[in-house]
Amino acid sequence: MSKIVILGAGISGHVAASHLRRKLSKEHKVIVVSPNSNYQWIPSNIWVGIGRMKSKEILFPLAPLYRKKNITFLQAKAVSFHPEGDPKESKPYVLSEYVVGEKKGTQEKVTYDYLINATGPKLNFEATDGLIPGLNKTYSVCTYGHADHAWHGLNELIQEMKKGKKAKILIGTGHAKATCQGAAFEYILNVEQELRKHKVRDMAEVTWISNEYQLGDFGMDGMLLSYKGMTMKSSEMVEMIFEDRDIKWILGAGVDKIEDGLAHYENLDGEHKTESYDFAMLIPAFSGHGFKAFDKDNQDITNKLFKGFMIVDADYTSKPYEEWSVQDWPETYQNPSYKNIFAPGIAFAPPHAISKPRKSKNGTDISPAPPRTGMPSGITAKLVADNIIDSIKKGKESLEHKGSLGNMGAACIASAGYGLTQGSGVSITTYPIIPDYHKYPKSQGRQLGKTFGEIGLAGHWLKLALHYAFIYKAKMKPFWWLIPE
Amino acid sequence: MTERISKSQRFKMMNPIIQFFKFIYLSIKIMIVVAGGHGGTREVK
Numbered sequence: 001m002s003k004i005v006i007l008g009a010g011i012s013g014h015v016a017a018s019h020l021r022r023k024l025s026k027e028h029k030v031i032v033v034s035p036n037s038n039y040q041w042i043p044s045n046i047w048v049g050i051g052r053m054k055s056k057e058i059l060f061p062l063a064p065l066y067r068k069k070n071i072t073f074l075q076a077k078a079v080s081f082h083p084e085g086d087p088k089e090s091k092p093y094v095l096s097e098y099v100v101g102e103k104k105g106t107q108e109k110v111t112y113d114y115l116i117n118a119t120g121p122k123l124n125f126e127a128t129d130g131l132i133p134g135l136n137k138t139y140s141v142c143t144y145g146h147a148d149h150a151w152h153g154l155n156e157l158i159q160e161m162k163k164g165k166k167a168k169i170l171i172g173t174g175h176a177k178a179t180c181q182g183a184a185f186e187y188i189l190n191v192e193q194e195l196r197k198h199k200v201r202d203m204a205e206v207t208w209i210s211n212e213y214q215l216g217d218f219g220m221d222g223m224l225l226s227y228k229g230m231t232m233k234s235s236e237m238v239e240m241i242f243e244d245r246d247i248k249w250i251l252g253a254g255v256d257k258i259e260d261g262l263a264h265y266e267n268l269d270g271e272h273k274t275e276s277y278d279f280a281m282l283i284p285a286f287s288g289h290g291f292k293a294f295d296k297d298n299q300d301i302t303n304k305l306f307k308g309f310m311i312v313d314a315d316y317t318s319k320p321y322e323e324w325s326v327q328d329w330p331e332t333y334q335n336p337s338y339k340n341i342f343a344p345g346i347a348f349a350p351p352h353a354i355s356k357p358r359k360s361k362n363g364t365d366i367s368p369a370p371p372r373t374g375m376p377s378g379i380t381a382k383l384v385a386d387n388i389i390d391s392i393k394k395g396k397e398s399l400e401h402k403g404s405l406g407n408m409g410a411a412c413i414a415s416a417g418y419g420l421t422q423g424s425g426v427s428i429t430t431y432p433i434i435p436d437y438h439k440y441p442k443s444q445g446r447q448l449g450k451t452f453g454e455i456g457l458a459g460h461w462l463k464l465a466l467h468y469a470f471i472y473k474a475k476m477k478p479f480w481w482l483i484p485e
Numbered sequence: 486m487t488e489r490i491s492k493s494q495r496f497k498m499m500n501p502i503i504q505f506f507k508f509i510y511l512s513i514k515i516m517i518v519v520a521g522g523h524g525g526t527r528e529v530k
Binding site: 331 | 507
């Protein structure tokens, strides 16, 4: 009998739990430890943030599903890692603390044979002074709660604009090293369309603010893509969309302080500037959760497990941008010190950024951290689950399943406006996610046929179809496993 | 506002019939890219 503990029930943790349960017999125990009671389909938060979807449409409670599927669910948060056990407990364990119910505040040693750390990122709002969702007129769409809140803020402003108020809307990244530009890109296009729908577009100045050096960088160093039979830079495509929608932009901006209606930032020229706004949605920096780890003698071994996020089979040697390689990126997401610990999705420490690092004239790092979105999170979680399943069935370590982001495609279906006949989407696929400049030297590290962009109503339908398909899959309804990650 | 997307392009982008076929085309193409497999990068063939 093996006991597999999964920390986190987001896209990555839930995918791993689902596949482990489906493929392992009931003698093996699958335990999910998560402080959140609900599963949420994060890509649809954008539509909650413009009031076109209710948060209940993008989430469902985990406990009844896990009960039905024979997955043990502990609504608790991880406190510390003990991969060798301790003087009293011989098995490795994670110290967890219950967050609800009678056991609230109680700590428990959750022992395991295999551990999947799928805790994702910490939304590090504290890294930017004054960036607090709902305060200082700034909002976030990173969780369904934040997105609900953002819609209330936006709706209030729209009502004021209908009465004649002129407004400034600022959307983008809220920290010099933030990532997830794609979500902010979706949100700005959706907000812009909603303003037109409410007939207040001419009352608003909409501005994109980002730590990207160029538009369309998306934390992936931009890309060359096929568009209508031509080869186009992603920067040109985004510029075309922004100009067409009268969206202004500020680039190379490291937002470092927020005051009520004021975003202070430093740009790559080293200038300190301020942008005023009436409504802002700024993506915070992401960070690890600050977990500690201890060996069997209770000595601190945090640096064997964590480097901010969890250490896996990546090459963490510090090297200049010109020497970065796809081979630096992990393939199995296994911790090198403790072979029964894995960290798929966003929980693993990336070896370095993807976009070229840049500093301001004052020496401040201003460039995007690497994005790791839902699709790679699902794929890496499944391959980790498959390796654990093989290892259990074979009785020895098996790492046949591999999935480097340098040998994996991703689709970014960015909503550009909601509506069955009036909606729009920007569909971009990228292969590989990490540019391979040796394999594809003439096309900026990507395979052109598989890296393409499309704009139109079909993109909206596609995102909507993915919304329903992935919630169906997450609910583990009949034949859910036929839907790829 | 700079009109970067012409009226005819916009018509094609928003025409439900054209976009229905585009939807099918994109679904297949994305499946090929995304579900087309993944692997490591370090093995020397």
